[in-house]
Each structure stands twice: as structure tokens, then as C-alpha cells.
Amino acid sequence: MIVIAALTIREALRRRLLWVLVGLSLVSVALVAWGVSTLVTMARESGTEEVAIQLGVSQVLILIAFMFSFVLAMTAAFLGSPAIAADLESGIALAILARPIRRADFVVGRWLGLAAVIAGYAAASGLLAIAVVALVSGYSPPNPFVAVVYLAAQAIVLLTVTILLSTRFASVAGGAIAVVAYGLAWMGGVMGGVARALDAPPLAAAADFSRYVLPSDGLWRGVVHGLEPAIVTAGFGGRPEAASNPFFQEDAPPEVFLVWSVLWVLAVVGLAVVSLRRREL
Amino acid sequence: MLNGAPPVISTTGLRKRYGRTEALRDLTMDVGAGEAFGFLGPNGAGKTTAVKLLLGLARPSGGHGTVLGRALGDREARRRIGYLPELFRYQPWLRAREVLELHADLLGIGGGPGRKASIGRTLELVGLADRAADLVGGFSKGMQQRLGIGVALLGDPAIVFFDEPTSALDPLGRIDVREIIRTVRARGTTVFLNSHLLTEVEQVCDRVAIVDRGRVLAIGDLNELLGEPEVRVRVAGLSPAAIETFAMFGAAILVDDWLTIRPIDDARVPDLVAAIVRAGGRVHAVEVGRISLEDRFRGLVGAAALTPPASPAARAPGPDWPAAPPR
Numbered sequence A: 001m002i003v004i005a006a007l008t009i010r011e012a013l014r015r016r017l018l019w020v021l022v023g024l025s026l027v028s029v030a031l032v033a034w035g036v037s038t039l040v041t042m043a044r045e046s047g048t049e050e051v052a053i054q055l056g057v058s059q060v061l062i063l064i065a066f067m068f069s070f071v072l073a074m075t076a077a078f079l080g081s082p083a084i085a086a087d088l089e090s091g092i093a094l095a096i097l098a099r100p101i102r103r104a105d106f107v108v109g110r111w112l113g114l115a116a117v118i119a120g121y122a123a124a125s126g127l128l129a130i131a132v133v134a135l136v137s138g139y140s141p142p143n144p145f146v147a148v149v150y151l152a153a154q155a156i157v158l159l160t161v162t163i164l165l166s167t168r169f170a171s172v173a174g175g176a177i178a179v180v181a182y183g184l185a186w187m188g189g190v191m192g193g194v195a196r197a198l199d200a201p202p203l204a205a206a207a208d209f210s211r212y213v214l215p216s217d218g219l220w221r222g223v224v225h226g227l228e229p230a231i232v233t234a235g236f237g238g239r240p241e242a243a244s245n246p247f248f249q250e251d252a253p254p255e256v257f258l259v260w261s262v263l264w265v266l267a268v269v270g271l272a273v274v275s276l277r278r279r280e281l
Numbered sequence B: 001m002l003n004g005a006p007p008v009i010s011t012t013g014l015r016k017r018y019g020r021t022e023a024l025r026d027l028t029m030d031v032g033a034g035e036a037f038g039f040l041g042p043n044g045a046g047k048t049t050a051v052k053l054l055l056g057l058a059r060p061s062g063g064h065g066t067v068l069g070r071a072l073g074d075r076e077a078r079r080r081i082g083y084l085p086e087l088f089r090y091q092p093w094l095r096a097r098e099v100l101e102l103h104a105d106l107l108g109i110g111g112g113p114g115r116k117a118s119i120g121r122t123l124e125l126v127g128l129a130d131r132a133a134d135l136v137g138g139f140s141k142g143m144q145q146r147l148g149i150g151v152a153l154l155g156d157p158a159i160v161f162f163d164e165p166t167s168a169l170d171p172l173g174r175i176d177v178r179e180i181i182r183t184v185r186a187r188g189t190t191v192f193l194n195s196h197l198l199t200e201v202e203q204v205c206d207r208v209a210i211v212d213r214g215r216v217l218a219i220g221d222l223n224e225l226l227g228e229p230e231v232r233v234r235v236a237g238l239s240p241a242a243i244e245t246f247a248m249f250g251a252a253i254l255v256d257d258w259l260t261i262r263p264i265d266d267a268r269v270p271d272l273v274a275a276i277v278r279a280g281g282r283v284h285a286v287e288v289g290r291i292s293l294e295d296r297f298r299g300l301v302g303a304a305a306l307t308p309p310a311s312p313a314a315r316a317p318g319p320d321w322p323a324a325p326p327r
Helices: A002-014 A016-045 A050-080 A082-090 A092-097 A103-137 A144-166 A171-197 A201-213 A216-227 A230-236 A240-244 A255-278 B047-055 B096-107 B113-125 B141-153 B171-186 B198-204 B222-226 B240-248 B266-278 B293-301
Strands: B009-018 B021-031 B036-040 B062-067 B081-084 B159-163 B190-195 B207-212 B215-221 B229-236 B251-255 B258-262 B282-290
Touching: A002 A016, A002 A103, A002 B096, A016 A050, A016 A103, A050 A082, A050 A103, A050 A144, A050 A171, A050 A216, A050 A230, A082 A092, A082 A103, A082 A144, A082 A171, A092 A103, A103 A144, A103 A255, A144 A171, A144 A216, A144 A255, A171 A201, A171 A216, A171 A240, A201 A216, A201 A255, A216 A255, B009 B047, B021 B047, B021 B062, B021 B215, B036 B047, B036 B198, B047 B062, B047 B081, B047 B159, B047 B190, B081 B141, B096 B113, B096 B141, B113 B141, B141 B159, B141 B171, B171 B190, B171 B198, B190 B198, B207 B222, B207 B293, B215 B222, B229 B266, B240 B251, B240 B258, B240 B266, B266 B282
Parallel strands: B036 B190, B036 B207, B081 B159, B159 B190
Antiparallel strands: B009 B021, B009 B062, B207 B215, B229 B258, B229 B282, B251 B258
């Protein structure tokens, strides 16, 4: 398992995709720094109150986090979908699985290696963006580390789905299914918030249920909560219309949801193991 | 040969079905330690399926078997098995040496000078020592094939399965692979050679199973399958009485200009030629051979599967159907 995980990390580092993403992320962070700096400078010159500026920057930071969460989700899909499928297609898996390793070691090793890469990328890009915004605006979110952990967790959920799909589907098909599932889960969360605001309990319940089917949107809400300043949660908390805003989150995700998310990831990795075990090579 | 020793590969009624297609039917065979066993058949005969079943990469639909005395797919057995898949590609972003290091890790071969020496020897054996630091992505198919053979031989396995090992190689590469197989065999390693190339099997294997459409049509020693040796002499000027005197070498038959003596000991061919010359015959050509594996194969599988020229004497040398060399 460790051999496969190390091989996976080495592959990610040697292939261009990760470095292209790192380069694009650095460009994005530079653009964010320039944009936020310009915004803050102009607002201060026009005499806007500092509280309002900090409030504005906090919301911009949440939108930046959303962009990174999307990039991370896509990265997870692009890295995860060929993780096993490409090895099966190329015959690499035949040579590896004829060795004295279990198929479970192969799947879990692949998952571990990619999860480490994605978590590292999420931590580096997320914390860098937050640090740069703090540097140019003076605004620091209340729980930046918690937000980054949720950011990475959301991507790992998507990675886990793509690894499962990778045991059965060709790379492109698995990646496409995962991206669609991610979009549907996010829309499910938005619809649930709107249903709550408009007092439509059955739809809200269906949306809540969708978070348990694919916990990515629920974890995204954890990112928002970690970045949301107390003044915003105090001002908008409890108002029905606030629930319809996917970029506002009053409460942290409940513990039961976090436990479920961990169990969900373990269960889907387990399913991937069973799926590969049953597959004829 | 088994010689009473327990077989290293043993199967009884092994079957594999993919949906409606029966890829392998009732494979029953024993392969002894140190043998070079050829599994010969046309494309789609079920050869690769058989190897995948033996390695545990596919599950049998029926029957059972053992490899190295353990159940098919057993992890401990796989530690002592090398495998070159038919269709494969190694990680293009790894260097040749790194591919071998990866497989050394997967085999649990620890660090130290022994490991480094083993990898170095393997690279040397397959002729890639000077390309060890090159990325596999830049390798030709033939070089990848050599690397694959190296991977299969890493760690001195007790059995090595080669699935079409020369399929991507040029004629010189094929000769090299035959030499490698002979070297490996000389170390006592059992070789299981899947091939549709008759010459390849004929030149390196002691025993052969001929398979077609999932069925084993014949199995046995190469000598048993190939039959008795013969010599054909194109000769002129011999009287019927002179021909009768050649019975001391074997049964003699003259058809047109060709005198065939069968069976004959290879070592006595020069004496026969000398006797013909003494009897006044003018010798134009001498061909030593016997029924070729190709003829045997064609007889079993049917002419429809393969259509090379029928006569060994008339057969044009080619990559798949070269003239059978004297044995």
C-alpha cells in the first residue's frame, strides 16, 4: 500500500497537470492580491468605513474560496478518474497485480497518494490565498485553518467518488460523472436553502438527504463558516432568506455530519476495493 | 519432465467463461519444475486467459489448479512468480531502473547492495544497462518488451510466465529473447511460454500444449509431438538395387529425385551421404528434419487457422514460419 501511495505521489509530481495547476493557482493568487489591494485602496480613498471594507473583503474571500474549491474538485476528478482505469487500460495493473500485493493495497494506496497530493495542494493554495488577502487588506477570517481543512475534505470526497468510478469506467467517463455529481450536490444544497427560506419542508428534507448521499456541499458549507466573520453571522443569522445564500453559513456542519462524512469516505473506498476485487483483469 | 516430482503448475478441468464465450475449456495439465513449457495456439485460442487464471488475475468458472503447490492467485506463490503480460505499458514517466526498483519494492526485495546488483544484472541480461536512466516513455515497443522481460525475471522467480514475449521484437531481438529464456532455464527456473510463434516454441520448449478455441488439442513432449527424424536427399544416378542397401540407415523411399530415409539418427547422415556417393549417386541437396511443429499444429488446428506453405522443404523463411532447423 505504501509503495503504491509513494508511486502515486511521485507520478503526480512528475506529470505536468499538478504543476500547471500550481502555476495557475499562483497566477490566481497574484490576481486576487492585485484586485483586493486595488479594491481596499480605492474604498479607503473614498472614505468608506473600515468595517464595511473588512465586510466586503470577507465576502470576496469566500468567493475566492469557492473558486479554489471548484478548481480542487476538478483537480480531484482529473487525478482520480484515471488513477485505476488508466492502469487497467494500459496493462500497468496486470504487471502490478501479479505481484504479491492485494487489490485492496492497490486501491487504498492510490487513494492515499492522491488524497495526500490534493490535501497538500488545498492547504498550500488555500492558505496562500488567505495570507495574501490578509496582507493586502488587513482582514483575516476567524478560522482559516478550519476552512482549509473543509476545502481539502470536500476535494477528497470527490476524489473518493472518482476512485470508485475508476475501477469500472474509463477515465473520461468517470471524471465526467464525478463532475456532474459535484454540480448536482452543490445545486441540491442551494435548492435546500431556497426551500427553507420559502418554507417548503419536503424539498428541504430532500436537499438535506442529498448531502448525505454526496457530502461535498455540506463540507463546502464548513469552508464558508470558517471564513465568515462574526459580524456577518450575528447580523444575518436566523433570517430565513440567509439560508438561500450558498455563500453564507451561520453554523458549522453538525458533528453527526462530520462523522458521516468520514464513514462515507471509508465506505466508498471499501466499495472501490470490492469493485476492483470482483473485476476480471 | 516431471520425473515423479510434484508439478509446479497443476490444473484439472480449469474453465473460463466470459458471458456466452467459453474462453478456456477443461484445461488439465501438469508442468514440472525446471521445464520450458510451450502453450501454443493461434490468437484468441485462450492462452492469455489460461495465464491470467494461473496468476489469479481472473477467476475460473470451473475446475481448479495450483501453482507452486498453492491455490491459484495465492500471494506467497506470486512472490516467486515473474510475469510478462501480452499487452502492457510501463509508467512512461519512470526511468527503466525505477521500474525495476518499483517491482523490487512490490516483491519485498529489501535495500542494500544485493538489490542494486540484482537490478543491474537484470538490466544487463535484457540489454538495457546503457538505457537504465532513460524515461520509459521514450522507449520503442521492443525496448519496452525487453524491460518487461527484465521485470518478469527480477528476483529470480521459480516460474516465469511469458505471454508472447517476442511479439514486438525484430528478428535479432527474438534471437536475444530465446537466449534469455535458455539462460533462465539453465538456472532451473520453470518457463511457461505463451506463443503463437511455432519456431519460438520449437526452439526453446521441452513440452508443448497446443490449444485452439479454448481447448487443449494435444499436450506432450516436443519429441512425441514432432515424431521421427528424417533426411531427404535430392539425388540422381541411383539404381533400385543401390537404394535397397540404404535400408541399413532407415526405411528408404525414392519419389522423383528425392530419396527419403526415415527414421534416421542425425549423426549417421554423413555416412548416408558417403554411401550414396559410393553407390554412384550424384547428390544435389540434403535436408535433415522431421515433421515440424507447424505441420503437427496445422493437422490439429486445421488449415483454416493458418495457411503457410505445407512442405518444410518448400517453406519460405519468415518471422512466424521459419524453416524448422535440424534438431
